[in-house]
Amino acid sequence: MEAKYFEPFLDAFKEAVCITDSQGVVLHINAKYSRLTGIEKKDIVGKNLQELVDGGHFDIVLNPIIVKGKVETSRIQNLMNGKKLLLDGHPIFDDQGEVACVVTFIYDITTLEELKEQVIAQRELLETFKKLQSIDAGEQRICPLVVHSEAMRRAIGQIGMLAETDATVLLLGETGVGKDVFARRLHASSPRADKPFIKADCGSIPENLVETELFGYAPGTFSGGIKQGKVGLIEAASSGTLFLDEIGELPLAMQSRLLRLLQDWEIKRVGSTTPTKIDVRVIAATNKDLEEEVAAGRFRSDLYYRLKVAVIRIPPLRKRKGDILPLAQCFLEFYGARYKRSCELTPAAGQALTEYRWPGNVREMENLIHGLVITSANDRIDEGDLPIKRSSAPPINIADAEAPDLDIADRSYKDIMRELENQVLLAGLKQYGSLQEMAEHFQLDRTTVFRKVRAMAKDLNMPMPVNKRRKRKSTKDS
Template sequence: MVDFQEFCKHLPFGLLIVNYKGEIIYKSQICENLLNNSDPNIKHIQDILPDSSIIKVIKEGKFDISPYKLKEEMYLIQIALEPGKLGGILFIPEGVIQDIINASPRVLELKHELESIMNLSGELVTISDSNGIILRVNNACEQIVGVKEHDLIGKSVYEMEKSGVITSSSTKYVLEKKQKVTMKQTTKSGRRLMVDGYPIFNNDGSLNKVINISKDVTEISILKKRLEETKNLLDYYQKELYVFQKSEQEIVYQSKAMEKLYDLACRIADVDATIFLHGETGVGKEVLARTIHNLSNRKDAPFIKVNCGAIPESIMESELFGYSKGTFTGGHKEGKKGLALAAHKGTLFLDEIGELPLNLQAKLLQLLQEKQFTPLGSTSPVQVDVRFITATNRNLEEMVREGSFREDLYYRLYVIPIAVPSLAERKEDIPFLINYFAEKYSHKYNHYKTFHPEVIQLFVDHKWKGNVRELQNTVERLILTVPSSQIEMHHLPDKLINTKTKVRGNMNLKQAMEQFEKQILIQTLETSATMREASKKLGVDASTITRKVKKYGINIAKLQFLL
């Protein structure tokens, strides 16, 4: 039989055997070396290990394992060899016990399960210790970070950040804040990551480890960017399509002034800021307001027009803000919601805002500022989501100075001011407007008429005080009243004929025709980029355009025309 002491000499760890009184019965050589003690007079465990709990372990028949610092990091395993009588203390180096633990079938199984879980999601998973040293990474490391696993394990996250492997370490922030963090990272290879960092605590509350789960959002970011670009392009084409659908939307223009105006309308359509339209009577402020609404993301919601000059002052408040049940004798039994609420999610167009009574301006100001109002007869405010467009042909600044319009309301309305040009400022649009209105009313009344070129030129020269509205009414009246298929000079009312006499003087028909032809040619050249484009617009060959330009002595360079 092998001698016990001889057997203990070959053990890779130190051994102490103690009885229930704490008396040392046996002490191996390794144990003496570790404790720096070979004195035979020291016979009690408390003289060597004052913190030992071996006596308690023997009495209770249990075991205890705890770290212990001697010459190196050790683990003390205290175990009852014979409960109530005898116990042993094993001094096992940390490396040895780690090897024992790692070789355990259960540990091997858990490690395999952990690796499977870490690799399951396809996302990058890293585990670091409380000093920021990377202990473990999953197999997504090389694909996402561009660095092999063995090049990361054992490295500090601070070193990784400094060397540019990642832009900003989530582990560093978890260690500083001791709480979960979510942040964006960019790797050295250019991948963009969304990282969640989780702290893992010991039982005493100290930080043990940090687990990071990083999702590669590079492709998502690219797709989002492309989707946004596609959406912007789609919005652009939708707006361009809307602008060119002139026959349906009454958007008829050829002049650069109106081109700039509609370009601005397209750009501000989706902005919810209040728009202030001002211009002469009949220039098309309502048409522009509807255009902005139809170009906006509110196009599927109501467009509600309120003519502040047409509604009697006595009922203006109830029409605009509504009233609750039983407010008025003879009113609707259930009350009325009002135009402001009817425009919910849509656009409220306040036309002729300068005519709004002074006593209602304060309530409108509340609606503009707070997006809420209180109906008549009620004490409960109503919240609405409304985009405001206002219009007037009056000088509100002058009204503010006179005290007939609130200054605070004026500045609340005057956020995006748009001046709509008069017809006198865009005469080149007149022939196209005439053609549009002629087609519209010819179809409407089944009376198909055309306008003689001399009539068109007269209309171009005429001062339309009522602007587009007056021109439109004149065309409609002529379509209905002229019996022949072509509207000529003798069909026009005296007011227009007198204008012609003042403008033309003694000009004969040939001269008038030539002047009209020259005017149309100049207008077309001003709005065309090339000779070919101008010829297509007028339906003639480019050589005809060249000949006419020479005939009328038109200065191409002055028109900034590109040949």
């Protein structure tokens, strides 16, 4: 081939081509190579490829490897402009069998690598979602949604109004009232029903793991972490519903990060500098008084107001007596079918269940009925079989009842109750000697006790008691 045709010949290749001598000096490149790398012919021909490596143009060359091994070799090369290239090098031998030059074909695999990363990320997200769904399905309780009482009908009515919106919902209620059931009902009734429902129990995740569990982490963040990184629960819920149970237990540091999600609808994985937009509907739940938590400095006020877009207060079981027996019947049928027993409640047992206060709410009832189905010797469950007792004291006539000696004339209920509370606080200080011990015995938060005692001292125009812990007797003195 005549020399004048050699350059057009190289330019006819669809692939980028680079030819070097045995020392790594560039002899020829084609036009496609310049377009792909951004390096002009005048800036590379006659130069050693190692100079371009040292100058930061790319990170690897094949020439030394091929010359030494005398075999075809392929490697991935990273350019300074972010592109990824596949180098496919071939040795050309002289008459003595030595490598005279190296011809390298170069392919742009940047798009392929990006697609590979996307596939890996999607596979990781799918596997995470399947894992979460299988765990979640195993943890779902059997709590039926029974609606007979007026209080429950009002609460359920709110679900119908809110389900069609994407508004953030805050579920409030005592432990065991069925906040999880409400959250799932909201999701199932919404346009996102066929999308993920991910539950994050903020109270059960160890504090040192909360951030990575919720937000995930980028590849290479932790030496002992998953090589490809990890999807957080928030990201796994994208396009669906994120249920943040027991949100009152979330550490303050994580509250600020969650606030950003609710403000900007984007998150950053731990170890990442790139934010990710998230389309998710947030439902939060707690059995705490968040206003009191805000006043005590344990919960961010700005996060509270972001969560308080729509509030559903779920009534405790003692305030929805019309639901007690239907609920008990649902649990009897479910556990009866599981253990192949046909149990029923006597009228006396039903009355006892109705009059019981149910401090553990629906969860307590489920466990109670579950235990009865397993342990009851007879299929008819009577009052005596119940592990709860009704009060045997006869009803008291109001006219015969003894009232405490209180001055209530021309005084508001609020003033009377404040006087009673002050008396209790004074008695507590006298009995226990310190705010800390009084808080422990009264089963109150120390901050709450401090606030109440300070208000009492102001009411009675007395100095604030010194908070000293009473000395306990040592075992030697006893």
